[in-house]
Amino acid sequence: MNATYPFAAMVGQQDMKLSLILNVINPGLSGVLIRGEKGTGKSTAARALAEILPEIEVVDNCPFNLAPNECASALCQSCTVAECGFTRAEGGQPKSHARPVKVVELPVGATEDRVVGAIDLERALKEGEKHFEPGILAQAHRAILYVDEVNLLEDHVVDVLLDSAAMGVNTVEREGVSFSHPARFTLVGTMNPEEGELRPQLLDRFGLCVLVQGLSNANDRVEIMERRLAYEHDPEAFARSYDDASRQLTAKIRQARERWPLVQADRQIMLRIARACLQVGVDGHRGDIITLKTAKALAAWQGRLSVDAADVDRALELVLPHRVRRKPFEEVAATGSPFRAA
Template identity: 65%
Template sequence: MKKQHIYPFVAIVGQEKMKLALILNIINPTLSGVLIRGEKGTAKSTAVRALADILPEIDVVKGLPFNLSPDENSDIIRECLSVVGDAVSLGSLETEKKHVRVVELPVGATEDRVVGTLDLEYALKKGEKRIEPGLLASAHRGILYVDEVNLLDDHVVDVLLDSAAMGVNTIEREGISFSHPARFTLVGTMNPEEGELRPQLLDRFGLCVQIEGITDPNLRVEIMERRYEFEKTPESFIGSWKADSEALVQKIKKAMALYPKVNISRARLLEIANYCLEVGVDGHRGDIIILKTAKTLAAYHGRTEVEQADIDQAAELALPHRVRRQPLQDIVMDVSRMLKKTAEV
């Protein structure tokens, strides 16, 4: 079978805000994903697959469809073994290395396909649980990519966002339930012209970016040239970007290790709170996401203290879809400009 070549993440021209939002979610999965709004043909899916391709391989328990880490709680591993009919003891488990997966969710996916199903007939006959894992099992420790998320059934979107927030997926049928880890980076894309998400669902995405086609002729030419070279000699093209890709991977690894050590002063926390109040954000999720994003940005830049620039940039990513707006008004994408107007008034 011919190997499928993945376009290098670092070779993508422009779309810096989208790339940054994806990287931040890899460093800190508790950011609850990113919603990418914009027209088609702007490298959304290319960026997601490319980022997953350069990430380090992960250790998984061999033979299980849940992408479980060998360091997972032994009770969780034992429970997952039992529901797929595998009688292997914990002492004889094998591990293997796998690439981080990008699991794509089709628009017509049902709840059972996403969550998984219980074999009720087997449960009634044998008195034991048997399940058919869903897409959330495959997405654990990976990336769940949902194209046209605004066209999905609202209930399915609710399930996705609940799992992304809690890190757990629960399958319940006729009084029988089973839960398994489901920690993943959620990436949703949508074209606003095809309809919006409900505000309650918008708010559950940690970050939001608006992307458009590049209008600079020189950059458009660069996109064409790079794509042509990639399709003509993919291995050579990928090789030419290998050093940059490895540098990014190392930067991400260092940021993940540094994040728990990042501090933020109370004065900075007050700035975040005032930021959210001044632009009109309901609830407290916006404050918390800005805090997490600012700390992640500091770690990404190799610092252990959050600076004002981190908060400003975090607000640009975390607030656009949370700003209170009038009916039929589009999402406010330039939060800094809105804050400036509010201050002038």
Template identity: 50%
Template sequence: MPVSQRSQSRVFPFAAIVGQEEMKLALLLNVIDPRIGGVMIMGDRGTGKSTTIRALADLLPGIEVVAGDPYNSAPDDPDLQSSEVRQRLDHGETLPVEQRQVPMVDLPLGATEDRLCGTIDIEKALSEGVRAFEPGLLAKANRGLLYVDEVNLLDDHLVDVLLDSAASGWNTVEREGVSVRHPARFVLIGSGNPEEGELRPQLLDRFGMSVEVRTVRDPELRVQVVDQRTRFDADPDGFASEVAEQQATIAARVVEARERLGSVQLDPDLRIRISAVCGELDVDGLRGDIVTNRAARALAALEGRSEVQESDVARVVACCLRHRLRKDPLEQIDSGDRVVKVFCKVFEQAEPEDMEAFQLALAS
């Protein structure tokens, strides 16, 4: 069951968010399969990026953790346990368990490496012989979401640390010969405005998916967004009650998709054609192939199917590959449109005349 107590924090419901279907889908797929590698969301200011991410955390079901553990250690999964918890289990101790909401951690722009990774009290470690470790934000984010707004303005070194931890699932802090290692498995979500600078290509490539969000131009949709926000601000609890059934349905689909994911099959022919798309686009490395495969499987699981279809690949391929393309400053075509054109060529589908309409049709 979702942790409904979060309604007290007045989070706008995920089910009530209008538009931005590509962003919402990318976020859902990453919580179904965190191995996809996170989401980079680039777009205009005021397009609901932060609102949607916080709504996602509020949507997710609670997790069981070892009571009092600062790393949100799982009671029954060694890969998600701190060394202290494993030692207690090795000594035969029965650990108390409690239910917690999925952690949602914001990384402020001014954060230091110590704030992110944690600090070791060297003096205490040397004088008392104990590992005096103060956990950082990576520890708090374990088994949850780590959100970095304006990630393109974050120091590159910190971005490297984030991406390394997100990829390995562990955070290691070493100071003066003292080393501490703890689990740090989280869905990394970055957002930013391209007008304020872009990430280096080699860093951008390590985000599993990339989404471009734009300001809604349709007048009726804009009015709908404004009306919903006004109603929510006036009566958060009443508004949440109106969409509670839809919210519960989405949450249940996510839980079922996680359970189904391991049994979803991806036909060898589809895998070959996915790799053909990556080759045709001159995508460096194999991350694009791997992420597209994982995202397509997660989407099939979300849709309640045990086998990936071409339409699943069509819906995720642009998000998985657009940020991995080599940029040509003289080329006018949007990178997502380039991906769609090559997809249509490899999958022998008619190329759409209106790319935006094509994406909207896939999302509906």
């Protein structure tokens, strides 16, 4: 299997790369929607993101990708997987191992049961025993859930994804029988607007939204060609040449994730956010909340423990484009300066 194209080797597309990193720092941002024409690196960036993330500790053979400290829940007590590290635990300590974060891809034709999982109702009714067949959301816990052509998915499936991304839990209910499991993941959706838009209600559920286009600088385009040819000639050697840059990114992300809970934003910062959202006519309060979270993630990424005005202005550029009121048939606004706070 060829080495993944390194995230650190991507040329340009700063908004896209920053949005992905911010969602890793704080998965509570509810994901990022990357809109753009074909051939602009959307899929490459999403798949490469896992290569720069710190390794995670996972219980052996756990179908829900749980960390050892998550095993005290009722979920593990009722688990029927005989090979699970929790069931073979010695002295109450589950067997676990470290592994890289995975990129879980959701196919366009996936059904709701394939996404959320399925409850065996016959066993539940006859034997009084819950038996749950995990779905894609179980695989995506503590991972990156990548949805290509998200605009072509059924609306109710997209809604389920966004609900789980926001709540961090997947709950399946069938005929009065319910089952819940953790589902905290970084949601990355990509789409080509020429193939149709998402409904505004679904657009608003994505935390961040960026528009990517082909680069306009000739030297940058040449750099892309040269790097791509070098990668195709020898993927492993090309990936190794970016090992140092990838390790630096990984370390910076790890530090930012540890720093994020400590970042503070004073009332003046919150007023700046609220006024900016009112100024462009944002409906509801989700935009305000996501902007605050994004500004805090930006501060953590920059190595600070307090949010400043520049963080807010940058966050607004990533959070508001798809939330501004539009006329019928009007396209989603591009990322940029019109969304800066007054």
